[in-house]
Amino acid sequence: MAEATIPSPASTTAPGAAPPDERRGLGGGALLAWLFLLPAVVMLGVLVAYPIVWTFVRSLFGADGWSDFAGLGNYQDLFTDDDTFTALKNNLIWVLVVPAVVTALGLVFAVLTERVRFATAFKLVVFMPMAVSMLAAGITFRLVYDRDPDKGAANAAIVSVHDAFSGGAPYPGARPRPNAGLDAEGGGFVTKAAYSAGASVTLPLVALPPDKMPSDARPAAAPAAAGGGLSGVVWLDFSPGNAGTPGKVDPGEKGLPGVRVEAVRDGHTVASATTAADGSFRIPDRAVAGGGVQLRLAEGNFAKSFGGYDWLGPNLVTGAIIGAYVWMWAGFAMVLIAAGLAAIPRDALEAARVDGATEGQVFRRVTVPLLAPVLVVVMVTLIINVLKVFDLVYIISLGSSQKEANVLALQMYLASFGGGDNQGLGSAIGIVLFLLVLPAMLFNIRRFRKENR
Amino acid sequence: MRRVVGALAAVSLLALGLGACSDDDGGGKSDTPSAGAPSGGGPSVALPDLKGTTVQVAAVWTGDEQASFKKVLAEFEKRTGAKTEYVPTGDSAATFLGQRVEGNAPPDVAFLAQPGALTQFAQKGWIKPLASDVQQTVQQNFSTQWQTLATNDGKLYGVYYKAANKSLVWYNAKVFGNAGAAEPKTWDDLLKTAGLVSDSGTPPFATGGADGWVLTDWFENVYLSQAGPDMYDKLAKHQIPWTDPSVAQALQTLAQVWGKGDWFPGGTGGALQTEFPASVPQVFGDTPKAGMLPGADFVGTNIIKDTKAKIGQDAKFFGFPAVGTGKPPVVTGGDVAVAMKDSPGAMALLKFLATTDAAQIWAQQGGYMSPNKNLDFASYHDDATRAIAQNLIAAGDGFRFDMSDQAPSAFGGTKGEGEWRDLQDFLRNPSDVQGAQAKLEADAAKAFGSG
Numbered sequence: 001m002a003e004a005t006i007p008s009p010a011s012t013t014a015p016g017a018a019p020p021d022e023r024r025g026l027g028g029g030a031l032l033a034w035l036f037l038l039p040a041v042v043m044l045g046v047l048v049a050y051p052i053v054w055t056f057v058r059s060l061f062g063a064d065g066w067s068d069f070a071g072l073g074n075y076q077d078l079f080t081d082d083d084t085f086t087a088l089k090n091n092l093i094w095v096l097v098v099p100a101v102v103t104a105l106g107l108v109f110a111v112l113t114e115r116v117r118f119a120t121a122f123k124l125v126v127f128m129p130m131a132v133s134m135l136a137a138g139i140t141f142r143l144v145y146d147r148d149p150d151k152g153a154a155n156a157a158i159v160s161v162h163d164a165f166s167g168g169a170p171y172p173g174a175r176p177r178p179n180a181g182l183d184a185e186g187g188g189f190v191t192k193a194a195y196s197a198g199a200s201v202t203l204p205l206v207a208l209p210p211d212k213m214p215s216d217a218r219p220a221a222a223p224a225a226a227g228g229g230l231s232g233v234v235w236l237d238f239s240p241g242n243a244g245t246p247g248k249v250d251p252g253e254k255g256l257p258g259v260r261v262e263a264v265r266d267g268h269t270v271a272s273a274t275t276a277a278d279g280s281f282r283i284p285d286r287a288v289a290g291g292g293v294q295l296r297l298a299e300g301n302f303a304k305s306f307g308g309y310d311w312l313g314p315n316l317v318t319g320a321i322i323g324a325y326v327w328m329w330a331g332f333a334m335v336l337i338a339a340g341l342a343a344i345p346r347d348a349l350e351a352a353r354v355d356g357a358t359e360g361q362v363f364r365r366v367t368v369p370l371l372a373p374v375l376v377v378v379m380v381t382l383i384i385n386v387l388k389v390f391d392l393v394y395i396i397s398l399g400s401s402q403k404e405a406n407v408l409a410l411q412m413y414l415a416s417f418g419g420g421d422n423q424g425l426g427s428a429i430g431i432v433l434f435l436l437v438l439p440a441m442l443f444n445i446r447r448f449r450k451e452n453r
Numbered sequence: 454m455r456r457v458v459g460a461l462a463a464v465s466l467l468a469l470g471l472g473a474c475s476d477d478d479g480g481g482k483s484d485t486p487s488a489g490a491p492s493g494g495g496p497s498v499a500l501p502d503l504k505g506t507t508v509q510v511a512a513v514w515t516g517d518e519q520a521s522f523k524k525v526l527a528e529f530e531k532r533t534g535a536k537t538e539y540v541p542t543g544d545s546a547a548t549f550l551g552q553r554v555e556g557n558a559p560p561d562v563a564f565l566a567q568p569g570a571l572t573q574f575a576q577k578g579w580i581k582p583l584a585s586d587v588q589q590t591v592q593q594n595f596s597t598q599w600q601t602l603a604t605n606d607g608k609l610y611g612v613y614y615k616a617a618n619k620s621l622v623w624y625n626a627k628v629f630g631n632a633g634a635a636e637p638k639t640w641d642d643l644l645k646t647a648g649l650v651s652d653s654g655t656p657p658f659a660t661g662g663a664d665g666w667v668l669t670d671w672f673e674n675v676y677l678s679q680a681g682p683d684m685y686d687k688l689a690k691h692q693i694p695w696t697d698p699s700v701a702q703a704l705q706t707l708a709q710v711w712g713k714g715d716w717f718p719g720g721t722g723g724a725l726q727t728e729f730p731a732s733v734p735q736v737f738g739d740t741p742k743a744g745m746l747p748g749a750d751f752v753g754t755n756i757i758k759d760t761k762a763k764i765g766q767d768a769k770f771f772g773f774p775a776v777g778t779g780k781p782p783v784v785t786g787g788d789v790a791v792a793m794k795d796s797p798g799a800m801a802l803l804k805f806l807a808t809t810d811a812a813q814i815w816a817q818q819g820g821y822m823s824p825n826k827n828l829d830f831a832s833y834h835d836d837a838t839r840a841i842a843q844n845l846i847a848a849g850d851g852f853r854f855d856m857s858d859q860a861p862s863a864f865g866g867t868k869g870e871g872e873w874r875d876l877q878d879f880l881r882n883p884s885d886v887q888g889a890q891a892k893l894e895a896d897a898a899k900a901f902g903s904g
Contacts (some may be wrong), residue, residue, distance in 0.1 A: 033872070136788060175715075205651040207654050207715070209654035210653070212654070238652050238653060239633070241632070241649065242649055310726055313722060315882075398726065399663050399664055399874070399877065400663050400665075400874075402868060402869030415868065418867055418870065
């Protein structure tokens with residue numbers, strides 16, 4: 001429609017026909033033109049112009065409707081409200097990251113698929129997510145990002161890779177009994193006191209899941225003070241109901257075999273020992289000879305198994321949702337760019353190759369510049385799309401991280417209908433969102449005009 | 454009351470399903486609930502003859518619950534000769550009913566789940582006060598507190614027909630056995646028990662912190678027991694601010710549990726990523742990841758549906774323990790029946806729903822608890838429900854309705870907002886009691902101000 005109403009240079013320089021004829025024809029024609037335009041104008045007026053004006057007017061009123069004139073109060077609320085600020089910030093992240101990443105991915109896919117044999121099949125696969133509804137994609141990705149590696153694919157992959165490179169600790173999660181004289185140090189524990197030769201040390205641990213108790217563990221025995229050296233016992237100081245005396249080896253409590261105990265003096269490990277099946281260990285004479293040592297149970301004994309990341313936690317949630325969005329839209333960018341690629345004159349590429357340009361140079365110096373108009377279209381379309389993203393954020397974020405994932409479109413919905421029921425504030429957010437999309441729209445319109453000239 | 458009970462609630466669901474298949478056309482067969490009926494078979498109240506009229510009932514129940522409730526309606530049809538028509542409202546009953554009123558076609562009787570909705574409907578004139586004979590029946594059978602909840606501006610509007618008990622702590626019997634733990638009676642005991650379970654190598658608590666309402670239930674139980682019912686009412690109406698010292702005390706008490714990272718599987722960060730349905734298998738799944746799950750009676754339904762644990766053997770529960778010098782709390786939810794038309798059929802149905810006979814029909818099928826204090830506990834389908842119902846009735850007028858359900862939904866009922874979100878923030882950072890209070894108060898002021 002924009003084209004129709006703008007007098008183009010072509011029409012003013014229209015050659016030929018007699019002026020009076022044209023003027024008369026134009027008069028009648030203008031009326032006729034307006035008549036034909038009327039349905040479209042009415043539709044646009046009702047569906048676009050009227051809602052925009054109405055939203056703006058509504059944004060000047062408070063939650064209670066027309067009786068509650070707020071002036072620019074809603075806009076003031078909007079820019080002082082933490083939630084809206086987070087939403088604005090996230091929108092900025094989305095706009096900076098998503099169009100660039102999606103376009104880059106699309107470009108790579110498009111260029112590479114030109115070279116492979118099953119290009120159509122590949123394109124089909126990459127494009128397929130576009131056919132999935134946002135709702136379905138959201139629900140799927142919520143499962144993918146589940147924290148439990150047994151359910152969430154993302155964590156399952158990361159955990160299995162991690163576990164392939166590092167074995168688990170023998171006693172994950174175990175910790176010393178409180179007040180047993182052991183302090184946490186890093187992931188391990190170290191005794192407060194220093195012990196000298198002849199001492200016997202008890203190192204009681206608790207909080208070991210029953211299924212982690214090794215089958216070869218034998219009942220622990222209180223170590224006898226031995227002449228020379230240093231002896232001790234590491235055992236699971238737990239019996240049902242905490243029946244025994246905490247910190248004492250009670251009948252039935254089992255030793256923990258295979259725990260690495262280090263003797264530390266002035267921060268240096270001077271000797272180490274590994275516990276036997278009944279949990280007993282002995283630090284040799286020579287280590288203790290030079291004075292008292294502290295005993296350390298190293299982190300390697302207790303490191304908890306790696307459980308993956310909190311994808312939907314406050315820190316990662318926006319990134320996680322962006323990942324889902326990129327998955328959906330990479331295909332869109334690829335298809336548009338591939339179409340642009342097909343229109344590039346082959347001789348330009350070949351000329352470059354003949355002149356000795358490498359493939360990389362051809363891509364950077366010839367393909368990309370020739371593709372620039374298409375890339376701009378893709379970017380701008382994505383910017384507009386990204387600014388109004390709503391569904392993925394609403395569906396994927398959890399109640400505990402929704403605020404951190406918030407974007408303006410979602411905040412607009414929440415303010416208007418999500419409990420707050422303040423449609424004035426919602427309208428104000430809508431207007432702000434409209435103003436943000438406007439530059440991208442104007443840019444697009446100007447470019448269309450330029451192209452048609 | 455807090456004795457552990459053994460029963461297979463699974464059977465209740467089975468029986469319920471079978472019942473639904475065999476008896477759809479109600480009135481035809483005689484399945485009078487005679488066995489334990491207090492009146493010895495005859496109807497306990499006089500109901501008018503309503504031949505030729507149709508009574509439309511709207512409620513949220515679907516599936517098994519709908520089938521059970523239809524049996525209640527069938528008995529009503531038999532006694533009055535009226536026809537009944539059941540309309541499911543979908544999840545947002547208030548919106549559904551609002552649209553029906555605007556369309557000039559309200560149902561005769563509707564069930565509301567929030568006291569706030571009853572107040573709102575009464576103020577708009579959408580619901581009718583109970584006739585005097587219905588009021589009498591209600592007064593005979595319900596404690597004052599249930600009547601107060603259904604009262605607006607001095608007029609009694611509704612009959613609480615179905616109740617939920619949100620003051621339970623479910624636990625895995627095997628985990629408790631391993632730890633040598635016993636059911637605690639007080640909050641201090643609960644902390645000791647939790648420490649013991651933790652020492653035994655299993656995190657003591659699971660909680661669905663990703664769902665805000667799970668956390669408001671924790672808070673409400675602690676607050677009701679610690680600060681007492683009067684303060685609870687004031688806070689529910691926002692007559693005292695959330696910055697009140699009593700709130701600080703309750704949050705500090707909660708922090709005794711929420712502040713212990715290793716008391717939850719995956720730490721509190723893990724709890725915040727767990728939604729309620731996922732928290733149940735954490736305790737009752739094949740490899741339990743936690744020992745206890747504070748929650749409502751409907752946790753039992755999830756146990757049956759999502760795990761192999763048997764209620765009464767593997768899965769047991771105790772009442773939420775008393776905090777400080779207070780009584781053990783009883784926080785409830787419930788569905789109230791209201792008349793949206795001033796028709797004789799509507800009043801007759803409300804009167805019938807207020808009787809023990811009506812309560813008994815559903816009680817015998819399982820999955821139901823009645824706030825009717827005169828209902829014989831023997832009517833209940835299984836021991837677990839019986840024990841929970843006894844706990845509820847024994848509270849007399851000391852129970853309180855879920856606080857967040859009484860608040861405007863912007864504060865007490867919206868994902869990621871208001872109290873839900875503020876308590877999630879508090880679970881994330883339990884040392885900041887003052888900050889949490891300030892945020893709660895700011896959100897409450899905003900919601901109560903505009904609501």
